[in-house]
Amino acid sequence: METLExxxxxxxxxxxLDPRHLQSIGECATKVTFEAGRxxxxxxxxxxxxxxxxxxxxxxxIFTARRGPIMIQSLSDGDAAxxxxxxxxxxxxxxxxxxFLTRALALNVKELMxxxxxxxxxxxxxxxxxxxxxxxxxxxxxxxxxxxxGA
Amino acid sequence: xxxxxxxxxxxxxxxxxxVGRETADTFTLAxxxxxxxxxxxxxxxxxNMLYVFGVGEVPISISGDPDRPETLVHTVRAVGxxxxxxxxxxxxxxxxxxxxxxxxxxxEAAPGYDVLVIAGGLxxxxxxxxxxxxxxxxxxxxxxxxxxxxxxxxxxxYRQELERWRGRFDFRVHVTVDSARGDWRGNVGVVPNFxxxxxxxxxxxxxxxxxxxxxxxxxxQELLHRGLKRENIYLSMERNMKCGLGLCGHCQxxxxxxxxxxxxxxxxxxxxxxxxxxx
Amino acid sequence: MSPxxxxxxxxxxxxxxxxxQLLEILQRQGYQLVGPTLRQGSLVYGPLSAATDLxxxxxxxxxxxxxxxxxxxxxxxxxYGVGQQSWKQFLYPHRRRLWQARLExxxxxxxxxxxxxxKFAFIGVHACDLEAILVQDKVFLEGPFIDPHYRARREQxxxxxxNCGHPCHTGFCAxxxxxxxxxxxxxxxLTEILQGPRHYLLAAPGTERGRQLIHQVPHQKAxxxxxxxxxxxxxxxxxxxxxxxxxxxLKALLYRNxxxxxxxxxxxxxxxxxxxxxxxxxCFCHTIEDTTDLTGTQAERWRRWDVCYTVDFSYLxxxxxxATPRSRYRQWLTHKLATWIDQFGVLGCVGCGRCITWCPVxxxxxxxVRALRESELTAAAAAKE
Numbered sequence: 134m135e136t137l138e139x140x141x142x143x144x145x146x147x148x149x150l151d152p153r154h155l156q157s158i159g160e161c162a163t164k165v166t167f168e169a170g171r172x173x174x175x176x177x178x179x180x181x182x183x184x185x186x187x188x189x190x191x192x193x194x195i196f197t198a199r200r201g202p203i204m205i206q207s208l209s210d211g212d213a214a215x216x217x218x219x220x221x222x223x224x225x226x227x228x229x230x231x232x233f234l235t236r237a238l239a240l241n242v243k244e245l246m247x248x249x250x251x252x253x254x255x256x257x258x259x260x261x262x263x264x265x266x267x268x269x270x271x272x273x274x275x276x277x278x279x280x281x282x283g284a
Numbered sequence: 285x286x287x288x289x290x291x292x293x294x295x296x297x298x299x300x301x302x303v304g305r306e307t308a309d310t311f312t313l314a315x316x317x318x319x320x321x322x323x324x325x326x327x328x329x330x331x332n333m334l335y336v337f338g339v340g341e342v343p344i345s346i347s348g349d350p351d352r353p354e355t356l357v358h359t360v361r362a363v364g365x366x367x368x369x370x371x372x373x374x375x376x377x378x379x380x381x382x383x384x385x386x387x388x389x390x391x392e393a394a395p396g397y398d399v400l401v402i403a404g405g406l407x408x409x410x411x412x413x414x415x416x417x418x419x420x421x422x423x424x425x426x427x428x429x430x431x432x433x434x435x436x437x438x439x440x441x442y443r444q445e446l447e448r449w450r451g452r453f454d455f456r457v458h459v460t461v462d463s464a465r466g467d468w469r470g471n472v473g474v475v476p477n478f479x480x481x482x483x484x485x486x487x488x489x490x491x492x493x494x495x496x497x498x499x500x501x502x503x504x505q506e507l508l509h510r511g512l513k514r515e516n517i518y519l520s521m522e523r524n525m526k527c528g529l530g531l532c533g534h535c536q537x538x539x540x541x542x543x544x545x546x547x548x549x550x551x552x553x554x555x556x557x558x559x560x561x562x563x
Numbered sequence: 564m565s566p567x568x569x570x571x572x573x574x575x576x577x578x579x580x581x582x583x584q585l586l587e588i589l590q591r592q593g594y595q596l597v598g599p600t601l602r603q604g605s606l607v608y609g610p611l612s613a614a615t616d617l618x619x620x621x622x623x624x625x626x627x628x629x630x631x632x633x634x635x636x637x638x639x640x641x642x643y644g645v646g647q648q649s650w651k652q653f654l655y656p657h658r659r660r661l662w663q664a665r666l667e668x669x670x671x672x673x674x675x676x677x678x679x680x681x682k683f684a685f686i687g688v689h690a691c692d693l694e695a696i697l698v699q700d701k702v703f704l705e706g707p708f709i710d711p712h713y714r715a716r717r718e719q720x721x722x723x724x725x726n727c728g729h730p731c732h733t734g735f736c737a738x739x740x741x742x743x744x745x746x747x748x749x750x751x752x753l754t755e756i757l758q759g760p761r762h763y764l765l766a767a768p769g770t771e772r773g774r775q776l777i778h779q780v781p782h783q784k785a786x787x788x789x790x791x792x793x794x795x796x797x798x799x800x801x802x803x804x805x806x807x808x809x810x811x812x813l814k815a816l817l818y819r820n821x822x823x824x825x826x827x828x829x830x831x832x833x834x835x836x837x838x839x840x841x842x843x844x845x846c847f848c849h850t851i852e853d854t855t856d857l858t859g860t861q862a863e864r865w866r867r868w869d870v871c872y873t874v875d876f877s878y879l880x881x882x883x884x885x886a887t888p889r890s891r892y893r894q895w896l897t898h899k900l901a902t903w904i905d906q907f908g909v910l911g912c913v914g915c916g917r918c919i920t921w922c923p924v925x926x927x928x929x930x931x932v933r934a935l936r937e938s939e940l941t942a943a944a945a946a947k948e
Binding site: 291292293294295297318335337338339340341363364367376377378380522523524526527529530531532533534536538539541544556560561562563 | 661662664666669670671672673675676702703706707708709710711818821822847848849850851853854855859862864866869871876877878879880881884885886887889890893894897898901902905906
């Protein structure tokens with residue numbers, strides 16, 4: 134069986150992680166490919182996977198009744214998308230659509246969280262990285278909210 | 285005493301050659317000196333005072349090619365009485381020009397460096413002459429990269445030119461918008477986020493930035509985080525300006541007169557005043 | 564009485580009637596005399612036709628937010644301090660047309676500005692105001708661009724200065740190094756001395772123009788006692804000045820205290836009226852106004868004094884940079900006492916005290932600086948505990 138650890142290790146989100154932890158994460162991961170136009174997930178669905186994008190481009194969209202889908206962010210090589218939740222399952226809240234052919238690793242969140250509970254060191258490492266991701270995302274949201282280019 | 289210093293406030297009539305629409309409220313005008321005048325040369329980043337007969341005068345960056353100074357190019361957004369009047373001009377109309385004024389981008393000092401050009405919104409207008417200058421002398425620089433952000437794809441200026449630049453093998457161009465309709469196939473995200481993707485040697489990189497204050501603040505933070513030197517970061521500032529000569533006092537920014545000490549400032553010299561509020 | 568005996572810098576003594584003779588000669592040389600005079604019960608600077616137009620026998624009483632004329636017992640020519648106006652209104656008029664333009668079809672033609680031949684003689688310029696003129700010289704004549712209108716008037720102006728024998732209650736020239744003695748920039752300086760029945764003017768030329776002027780009126784070489792009397796008078800003025808401003812480390816003090824909460828307190832009193840900028844002899848900010856006539860074919864450009872206390876002053880599409888009174892008072896004071904040094908190499912304040920006298924709510928620039936210093940001391944003391 135092909136091991137995913139080298140691909141995991143190359144992704145910025147997991148860079149520098151202990152091989153033991155990479156192996157553990159690898160056991161929750163699947164390689165996925167989305168053709169251009171395909172949805173990775175939809176807003177109302179349960180957020181079952183955390184995506185590490187290796188190649189391609191993904192649009193995060195919010196669907197509005199009259200204006201159709203509004204793109205709020207685009208992700209590409211090296212970005213991550215998804216929620217790491219304890220303990221209640223979350224929903225996605227937005228859609229993700231492949232703009233170009235996109236290759237990614239899908240991590241099963243429920244399994245991943247179980248491993249984090251069992252191995253607090255892995256949990257702490259992942260949460261540090263996730264907190265950083267959320268902080269960056271928070272800053273992006275602030276910048277979008279101020280509408281800095283003016284009306 | 286009609287010497288050159290005698291009447292710095294006299295506008296010179298220029299003829300509108302062409303008006304092009306960039307966005308719903310932004311237009312690019314090409315101008316030529318009216319009475320067979322040779323015009324003047326300018327450096328990237330400088331601005332002119334543009335006068336519409338009887339309406340008034342506003343400072344506008346020069347956004348044409350500094351190697352082709354015979355045609356003066358200005359991109360204007362209709363936000364006030366004068367800029368609206370400028371945007372309403374037609375081919376053949378006349379407007380007054382005084383200039384060029386201000387400290388330019390340090391492109392003359394850039395050979396040997398990677399150059400990162402970062403623009404937000406209409407901030408691309410004063411940077412376009414710098415891009416022309418750099419591309420015309422491309423072999424002198426290391427990596428050349430542009431990050432351009434706008435509110436939506438409809439708010440982007442110089443769209444065709446951006447596409448042409450993106451097609452070059454020697455110029456990395458990232459274009460991003462804050463939000464877009466579903467049919468947009470480009471990036472959506474804020475400018476500071478793209479700095480992580482830019483390729484440069486922090487020791488040998490010059491950064492030229494022009495855009496809204498908030499964007500410049502976050503962008504500078506990100507650049508410093510990536511190890512850029514403060515003295516290699518340049519910002520172009522905007523203020524109310526009445527004279528362009530350093531006399532009317534309106535454009536003061538702490539100890540600086542933006543019209544004559546700027547509009548382009550080195551970040552390490554500007555930072556205290558840039559970060560303070562209501563300066 | 565030996566004509567031609569006065570060298571530049573050398574002091575001579577004139578009798579009181581010598582002043583009228585000086586003025587007559589200046590008038591014959593084509594100067595328009597302007598100086599302090601009384602108009603409708605107030606001290607203004609305006610055209611003079613003779614020495615009798617000076618407010619002889621009048622003095623003033625100034626306090627923060629108050630100015631009153633008072634009758635003197637002595638027949639002094641120069642027994643008052645500075646008035647509300649300053650000489651800048653002559654060198655840099657509050658409103659001036661810069662050009663006119665005419666529309667012809669699609670084109671317009673810009674007509675050169677009016678010639679400006681006025682040749683002023685300023686009579687009775689106090690030391691602080693003389694320094695203020697030198698400060699404005701730096702603004703209008705030493706930048707990359709100069710103001711040709713200012714230059715035309717400035718180059719021709721004759722300056723007859725007076726040393727201050729009159730301590731101002733709101734002035735603090737001594738601490739700014741700009742008075743009460745005029746030390747430079749004048750064509751001729753007078754010190755008016757009244758000792759019992761003896762009334763005379765000690766005169767010293769500062770330029771060849773001044774020397775030649777003195778040369779044409781009856782004078783005597785100053786005696787040591789007369790010079791000493793002038794020195795004593797000026798020492799006394801210095802001692803009796805109502806205010807002082809500690810200039811040590813001033814720029815750094817203001818830069819350090821840009822975010823001092825004390826600005827909120829002064830902002831709570833400040834009316835943002837801009838009186839202080841209009842009476843200030845160094846304030847130079849102006850705006851440009853473009854106008855047309857009703858037919859839309861004739862346009863004009865005017866320059867008008869502007870006030871940094873208005874919200875509009877820093878307006879940029881979408882809003883004002885300095886939206887709060889706090890930021891605008893801070894801008895004015897920090898400009899005067901700190902950023903001006905970076906801009907022009909000198910302080911923007913000469914200690915004339917006009918901003919204190921003419922502030923409707925009696926804000927005192929010297930007290931505000933003191934408050935900043937004291938807040939630093941308080942903070943330092945608190946940090947030690």
